[in-house]
Amino acid sequence: MKNIEELKMMREKVRQDLRLRSGQHRVRIVVGMGSCGIAAGAREVMNEFVTLVENSKKEDIVVTASGCFGFCAQEPMIHIYVEDQRPVTYRNVDIEAARLIFNEHVLNNKIVEQYLFSKGKK
Amino acid sequence: MKDLADHLFDIIENSVNAGADEVIVKIAYTESYFFCFISDNGKGISGQEVLDPFVTSRTTRRVGLGLPLLKRTAEDTGGYLKIKRIDESGGTALQFKMYLTHIDAKPVGDLARTFSDIFFAWPEVTVRLFVIRDGIERLILDFQKLRDEIEQGLKNYTNIRKHIHEVSHKEFKDINII
Known part of the structure; x- marks a missing residue:
């Protein structure tokens, strides 16, 4: 049996985890989830990123969703925000691209030119 | 949209985009039809114009396709889609029905995945999922709970995606066979 202090600490930790998901992280992966993105397979891509983050055991990376970016023909699209760097946008991201971008860009900070859409713009 | 699960995700994305933080989903199904009711507390719609693909509030592109597509998906099977503003709360309510035995019916897809995806995409939004069977409504999932x-440490955050999938899949497995 845990004492009340331990329980409070656990609760605070979980609260922080939940808060972090919408707050500040070193890396934020944003998947476009408009009708266009969903139709192009964005859900599979988001799931792949969530799995990749889980497997990497990194706690400073978060995956979230946004609406349509306005370039529907090039969905699924994702933005990667690395702390203190300009955001990078990728286009036509499938499962394979997601793995590549995660390993190269998210973990090693190297931009994957093959799927690059734009740098520095939202 | 390749299946109904995609449509459902898309409709709930509409709610989130309209500023909703509470979404109620009620699903009733048999082997022959799929009925779904969704209501939210977002900013609401002003009329039926949301069913016109060339009317949209967005600024990123000039057409909105999610609802017109779902309407077509439902009507292609002899079903319907209705949408209206909830006068008391200002939110939106919609319902649709599609006949699964119709030759033009889309596959249902992995509905359980839709709900685990929603929890991960918008962790701050509360979704309550009810399943209606034999006239009885049962609460299956409550994101707030x-x-x-x-x-409270009763559930592990990293396993929650699996948990949501398992709980809802148990309910949907009959329909997933189709």
Whole structure:
């Protein structure tokens, strides 16, 4: 049996985890989830990123969703925000691209030119 | 949209985009039809113009396709889609029905995945999922309760995606066979 202090600490930790998901992280992966993105397979891509983050055991990376970016023909699209760097946008991201971008860009900070859409713009 | 699960995700994305933080989903199904009711507390719609693909509030592109597509998906099977503003709260309510035995019916897809995806895409939004069977409504998933349980350490955050999938899949497995 845990004492009340331990329980409070656990609760605070979980609260922080939940808060972090919408707050500040070193890396934020944003998947476009408009009708266009969903139709192009964005859900599979988001799931792949969530799995990749889980497997990497990194706690400073978060995956979230946004609406349509306005370039529907090039969905699924994702933005990667690395702390203190300009955001990078990728286009036509499938499962394979997601793995590549995660390993190269998210973990090693190297931009994957093959799927690059734009740098520095939202 | 390749299946109904995609449509459902898309409709709930509409709610989130309209500023909703509470979404109620009620699903009733048999082997022959699929009925779904969704209501939210977002900013609401002003009329039926949301069913016109060339009317949209967005600024990123000039057409909105999610609802017109779902309407077509439902009507292609002899079903319907209705949408209206909830006068008391200002939110939106919609319902649609599609006949699964119709030759033009889309596959249902992995509905359970839709709900686990929603929890991950918008963790701050509360979704309550009810399944209606034999006239009885049962609460299957309550995201607020799940968040509380995670906070209290009763459930593990990293396993929650699996948990949501398992709970809803149990309910949907009959329909997933189709």
